[in-house]
Amino acid sequence: MAPITTLHYLVVAAALFVLGVVGVLTRRNVVVVLMSIELILNAVNLNLVAFSRIWGLQGQIFSIFVITDAAAEAAVGLGILIAFFRNKETVNVDEVDLLKW
Amino acid sequence: MTDATKYLSRLELGQPDQTFLDSNELIINMGPQHPATHGVLRVILKLDGEKVLGTECVIGYLHRGVEKIAEHRTYAMFNPYVDRMDYVAAVSNGLGYCEAVEKLMNIQAPPRANYIRVILTELNRLASHMLWLGTHALDIGAITPLFYTFRDREEILKIFEKYCGARLTTHAFRIGGCQYETYEGFETEVKKFLKFVAPKIDEYEELLTTNRIWVKRTRDVGVISAKDCIALGVTGPVLRASGVKWDIRKAQPYAAYSDFDFEIPIGEKGDTYDRYIVRMKEMRQSLRIIEQAVGKIPEGPIMAKIPKVIKPPVGEIYHSIEAPKGELGYFIVSDGSTQPYRLRVRPPSFVNLQALDMMVRGALVADVIAVIGTLDIVLGEVDR
Amino acid sequence: MVAMLKGQYGSGIREANSYLGQNYLVVEASLIPEVLQVLRDREQFDYCVDITAAHYPQREKQFDVIWILYSFARNERIRVKTMIAESESVPSSTSIWGTSNWLEREVYDMFGIRFDGHPDLKRILLPDGWKGHPLRKDYGIIQQDQEWVQINLGIESGQ
Amino acid sequence: MQPVATTFFFYLLSGLAVLGGILVITRKNPVHSALALILTLLSLAGLYLMLYAPFVAGVQIILYAGGIMVLFLFVIMLVNLERSAKEEQFNKQWIAGTAAALALGVLFILVYTGGKALFPEHLAQLPEQSNTQEVAILLYGNYMFAFEIASLLLLVAIIGAVVMAKKRI
């Protein structure tokens, strides 16, 4: 088999990214949408780390920041989800069409 | 006057607004098969996460119709049945029943019988409290005290066995006195036991009283005020831990209790820790009573003069004693025949259990276990 | 105390007596809540020890309902008794003593005496669907609710 | 350290990662989705190890798989999604979704085929043994400010989450 190059990693990352986008666009369940966003972030991370293999450590540093970001996003996102569930008893995105309740 | 009446042990379902997440209350069946309900008690818990919103006790799994059986047995024949109610304190049950019938027939047990009764009943109180301590500690997670208490309770059961041949459901007393004379060496053996058990009680206290986790788990858990206790009819150590200095042994002495000098330990706050301390002190007081009694058992007959066939006159009687769990009462209606017309048992566990709901509302699941343990219920008595 | 009560309720207090040193009152059923309230508030009988009943099938008023009260202040017990017929019901004392709740449920379970104003009057020791009230004299000692046993336990008979 | 059977492990791990990703967006039950996502995250951690980024791999495991996913599972259990699992899982954006996915996919392929020449053949020297130390030096040196901002972001997130989720503060 051909040796693994950076390009291989990029292809995996792209696949994950596309899967994440499809998930965000098509799923109704907020939890799954949030998880799809995590998928996208991970795809980005894989890209960053793969590039850092070529150009040095900065990519890894940035991916750590992305993970931090993901943690913050998950916390706030799930907090909103709980608040929303409490008020509307649903977790479907297409029923969240009011900016207030 | 009381708030206690507001706490009806009924579970209102479907009030989602009380929970943290709305509409997400959890209904849990604790029991009838559960390691910590001391038998076949079933408690339906309504939970908000870990917080208890309400409880409902479902009892009766062990119902045997003792009161109905009593109406079809003669007075003497019914005597062994009472042992099967509170089977960890069978001697106390027997004492209460025998004294009630004696009172109804207006006879007195001879002093020697009364002394033997006191000694055995207090030994039984010790055994009951030991069993309570072991299982209560086990419920809270301390597994070791259980084995210590069982080791020492064994000695008491040995004395019972030597006295009347049975260990648990003793049937030790008869109407009118005691069936058996004390066996040879009874007094020395009891004295030996007293010497043996006093340091053991210290040992239990050493394990638990100052244990930080134990104190944390029991302090301010299941608090019940004296007022609520009285309104809910809660008696025994639970009532005393709330600060009411009331013990039937002192208030309305029966058997030979008026002869002895002992104190009624009381608590202040009425929380689980106070109840623990009160029971521990009670065990020491029991030792004191036995110590006084065993030295001066009077000579004389052990049976009063009673007719061959027990036929109490027409009338009603209510007699109660201080069982280890609280006020154990017998209400007997006699129609002059050899069988009770109606016999009602006032079981302390049954009435005390009613306070469970009030004590655990707003507490956590773990507290329910602690409170069930601290109420010291025996399902044989609750369900009868 | 008896004189006071008699003065207040007249012939409603049928009998006030003492047997073997134990006091009891026999009261008209309609006066029950008032008498109990007065006993608790004025006479300090603040502890309801027990509520029970007895069945006398040959009498016209078949049931005795008995309240056993105790006063911590006076260290004294008193029994309050009333007689009711099969179809009658007794006012509930749950608003006077919290402990009445289960005790009244047990009386209902065993005798079928209804307590008006009880918040949750249902069977307590026997299963919910059970037929009959075991402590009535006409309920035989080996009698059971065959139907219930067969449906719920899946056996022919519980005997 | 010479990684063993690199090619095999690469295909295994990336296959698992993509499989996990597919399961995440197709499973009906959110718990299954979350478990599939954990699979993806763990295989990505393996890929990071192969890319000489052990610290990122460690952070991935401890934070993502051990922290964030537990949070997800916790919330899923808390809001009890059984009812919603029976509902329609996909909204009506199928076409938009597929189109976007296709467009993105084509774009990626174009970029990769076109940009293949851009990537240098020789790789940077990343000593694996001191990776953690070097990451730390960069993190607390050049990127100090960003690091502090990130901590501030986390603080904001904590407060935000508490405000959102708590009914009565």
Place this chain on the structure above:
Amino acid sequence: MLDYITSYLKSDLTPGAAGNVLWAFVYILLIFLGLSVAVIAMNWLERKILAHMQVRLGPMRVGPHGLLQPVADALKLLIKEDIMPAEADKVVFWMAPLFVVMTAFTVFIVVPFGPTHAVTDMNIGVLFMLGVSSLSVLGIVMAGWASNSHYPLIGALRSSAQMVSYEIAMGLAVISAVLMSSLNQAGTGTLSMIGLVQAQQAQHTWFVFKFFPLGLIAFVIFAIAMVAETNRAPFDLPEAESELTAGFHTEYSGFRWSLFFLAEYSAMIAVSSIAVTLWLGGWMRPFPTWLSGETWDLVFSLFPGLTFIFLAVFAFVGVVRMPKHPYFRIQTMGLAGFGAVLGLIGLVLFAPPVRDRIQDIYWFSVKVAVSMYMYIWYRGTFPRYRFDQLMKVGWKILLPVGIGVLILTAIAGVWL
């Protein structure tokens, strides 16, 4: 091929670092085997020790002094009916115990039983161990959710909240130890498990005594957090028997249940070995500086053999005290055989080449064993915490103290 096998024996590296797949595989097998034996032994020891604490005898029937009891238990569990609740989520229910066991075993690839006795030495060893052991919470959550029953669900919620909370305190304590490792080197510390022990070797002290009492406090924080992390008494709320029947594994039975059991004990050993590595000097023998020199080295290297000989003597005393009755003949013979095996192992351990290679493993195991004994001791002594109190201990006591220790360690490291 033979070269390939023998070449490793001369190297000073772990098999992973030397790139020797065969030996890495052998080490993995050895660890797997050793861990299984350790879990079985722990099962017997816990029951025996706990029993003697509680004035009873414990298992006495199967084999001499119940030595074969764990084997009998394992057999019983294997042939027991495997019940799958009807409403359970089959796949997740099936995966959960496997996941828990896998994480519990994976941790051990970086545990350094000696300078070369580890499968591999990762640059991020400590981080890896913490991360992977924190993954086991996922398995527990899976088990609780998949059972589709209230008690397991509450148990799973409790355990996830508990483990996530105590991980933080644990991490802080670990960081302060890592900080200590950086002190008299070229400025950076290490996360590698072997590197951490070597740092203690270089500084001639166990980290538990470093900057007294800072190291000790960090160690105590870790010791408390690790009990909570492994769901053991007094923090065993997720499986609190008297409250939740059995917590997250209420619905499990037979073989699957035994996997949880296996995972629990190997997780205990795993966190104990982290504690030993970070604070108790890993494979270092006691008193490396006070009692140094050739003679002391020799004396301490005799300990493994002596221990086994001692155990053998113990077994033979048991043989002598066994009642002389035909009924006990097989038991007596079994115990004598067991003693003979132990004595033989002890004698082998006196041989110089074996002695030198085995010493590190011996001291490491002894330290882990002491930690395991503490686990049993806690269980025999303490009541259980309530959930809010547990959280209070984690967040309001351990966390602030951990941060304080970390800051003080940093200050001490700079100025001392």
